[in-house]
Amino acid sequence: MARYIIQRLGYMLMTLFLIASFSFFLMKLLPGSPLKMEEKLSDAQLEILYEKYGLNDPVPIQYLRYIGNLLQGDLGVSFQLSNQPVTDILLSRIPVSAHLGLQALIVGTIIGMLLGIVAAIRNNSWMDYSANIISVVGISIPSFIFAGLLQYYVGVKLGLLPIAFWGTFPQTIMPTIALAIFPLAISARFMRTELIEVMGSDYIVTARAKGVTKAAILFKHGLRNALIPLVTVLGPMAVSLMTGTLVIEQIFSIPGIGEQFVTSVMTDDFSIIMGTTLFFAFFFILVILIIDILYGIIDPRIRLAGGKE
Amino acid sequence: MDKEKLNKDLFVPANRKEDTSEEIRRPSLSYWQDAWIRLRKNKGAIFGIIVLFMIAVLSFAGPHINKYGLDDQDLGLSKMPPRVQGLENIDWLRLNGTKSADLTAATVEEAQEKALARFTQTDFEYITFDVKNEGNGQEDSARVIAYFYIYDAKAVDEYFWFGTDTLGRDLFTRVWYGTQISMLIAFIAAIIDMVIGVAYGGISAYYGGRVDNVMQRIIEILVGIPNLVIVILMIMILDPGIISIIIALTITGWVGMARIVRGQVLKLKNQEFVLASRTLGSSNTRILAKHLIPNTLGMIIINTMFTIPSAIFFEAFLSFIGLGLQPPEASLGTLINDGFKSLQINPHIMIFPAIVMSLIMIGFNILADGLRDALDPKMRE
């Protein structure tokens, strides 16, 4: 197991390094200068700035310097936001996004799993059908459409909840709902199919033949086995949370990392774009690693296989 | 036992009738016939097919049904609400060409004055009110809903079915044209993903050994890269446009397909029927064409069906964060994005493209689900 994790960590670092290099050279390919306020500056001033940021050096030198700084945890400074270190900007914005994302993830998966369990137990009832419709709609409709509809109907028309900004609890409700729809839908669907399959398997009959109560069968035998495949949807969920934060933070004016990223894309703020890219990649790879490890904890068959590898 | 009643004549050896118990009563069905029968039984999938078919027809016919062109701007007719012949008298549909506003003030009169400002009118000729609360003089205690007959006010007797956008362009035309573009992007991206993915996964699995090893290490690194990040980076260096969106979507999009195909081929490769065929001297091409590809096709189709909605989503997402198509091009994503800018006062600009897009996504997703159930050999009885 330990060897396996070390191997995975190796791949993780390699991927991160590739993304860092890739984004660096892509940024170098971009037309124009990274210093957007250049119109206001004289050529002499510009020259000073170029010299200061080392932009006059040959690209390979810049690249090595970039990687070197990266290894020390230095992501450079923002050209647009008065030379603020990118690390500081990210650190100030990550907590907001993490708060929103976790809130949505927890609300979504818990409600989704309950929905899926009910649908599986009452298979082919009206509850099952409604749960099915909810999950198809939730998987299909993009979160930004939900966000827009919520903002218009709940916020503007009914005036029930604040339509933007971040800070108070009511302000977090609508973005959380909009972001939670996908995890809710996908966990409801997976829970349902897996639980139905598990509850039809031979070992459930064995448990019934032992005289175990229905509740104990569901919780001790059914859920644990149904949860294993649920781990696989954590990946898509993480992706949906990342894309979700980009648009939802934009729609509700939430000062998170997604909103910062979109703003930086608009203003060609390269160092922030690269920093955020690396952060997203890091987050994503971490999630994949966690999924692999979780797999091993939940399913003893895989735990053994992983150890042998 | 009532022996007496039994007829003795019956106790003779029977003439053996033609034995029919071995007859195969059910017609034998090919894999695809069987899948088609199963798909037809799936109500959701049929609903998906119908919805997608109608949207496809409308997306081609839609831009030509009325007289408005894609880019016919008329600033005088900007932000017209939707009005549809026949449906304009059904109140709750709100397709009667009125704008409405929910206004509160200290008194009803003040609220009505607000309506004039909101609709930039000088008198109440084209405005009616629905007084919800008379109010008692305190701040915001009176509440009225104002309806503004903008078509009458502007003396327009045209019908904009989906209304017009901020530049006065007919949204009906633009929504269906945008649907075409979104679908085009999604289909091309899905096909490219499929071709690259099948080739990569197939080669990797079929040749195995070192080839597979190297190709798998590459994939392992690629799956670590979030699609989102790559797509955005690619779009930034390419000029915005249909082609760059397709490139951005496919640059890592094929990885999922490659993994699925590889898994499937690896599984099939060692199954007895393939070994049998090899023992009988089949060539590599024959094994690929007759055994591996047909048995992988179901998985490929299912995966492609799931790729299409996800490509539509990504296109819309890119437009939403400002990296999508540039005007005057339109896609569902850019239309929804435009709509967001005036959502609070003119919701129709966003709602129509949003509905069409949601229907497409739902259609593809349930059709793909249905296909998965129909094509999955595990489900075959």
Add this chain to the structure above:
Amino acid sequence: MENILEVNDLHISFDTYGGEVKAVRGVSFNLKKGETLAIVGESGSGKSVTTRAIARLIPNPPGRIKEGEILFEGKDLTKLKEKQMQQIRGKEISTIFQDPMTSLNPTMKIGTQIMEGLIKHQKMSRSEAKSRTVELLDLVGLPNAKERVDQYPHQFSGGQRQRVVIAIALACNPKILIADEPTTALDVTIQAQILELMKDIQKKTESSIIFITHDLGVVANVADRVAVMYAGKIVEIGTVDEIFYNPKHPYTWGLIGSMPTLDNTEESLVAIPGSPPDMLNPPKGDAFAPRNEYALEIDFEMDPPMFQVSDTHYAATWLLHENAPKIEPPASVKRRMKGMASGMIANSDQGGEQS
């Protein structure tokens, strides 16, 4: 000996899209204390459904007990509520299933799976249950029981898993043990070991066993009495000796004729022609008639009743009616019946071949 279980006129149907599948159509038998009753028949003959009904393990819907009663120590199990049934399952009546690869929960330690019933029915503490579990594993012949209780099913071989399944079934000293083809999924050598184990356990625990199988070799090895099922009915029932030396039903003849033996190498096996009827629309009259070369005209008109051959031997065939022509079993079957008498002991040591 007194009856511990009496099944009277049991009818079980499954409601499917195609219609009502009548899986069991009026089955009656009894089980005495300490005896082993084998139920033999082809797949789909209703043998598993009957025994699952005894433990009330038939999923409802689609399955339901249409009529009949199952008297366990005088209580009618078909009338019990699910909660009451949970007190009986595992404690009074337990079941050993066919496929040990799938009948154990893959994510639960085998110790926990055995202890579950002990904690529920015997109200044992966890530590008591654990030491009892170790005893049970010793009883079913698993070495290193102490270490193995904390392992997961995938760490066991097929035969070892079946031993675990048997340990689960034995945990609470059940009065009735239902073994649903417990050796079918195992290698021949392992089959013999498991059969020996079951015989051994029966001696020690004196429980009654219902043994389902399609393998006559196994029947000869373990059973006291045999019930032959065809198309949802018992067509012949009697002691092992009666069924093997004096079979009366043509279907039983067919089963014996199609069984490979060690000494009859010179002749080919006799297959029963055709396949069992579609239970969605069972044919009129005797369901076996279309496949029966000795069928009488009346077989196509009326279902035969049970004719008594001896105190313990009954068969449902019109051939036993006083008006019927006297028909002897085919020569090859007769030879086998004789061969069986001498081969039985040798055969039982082999543990039985696959049919």
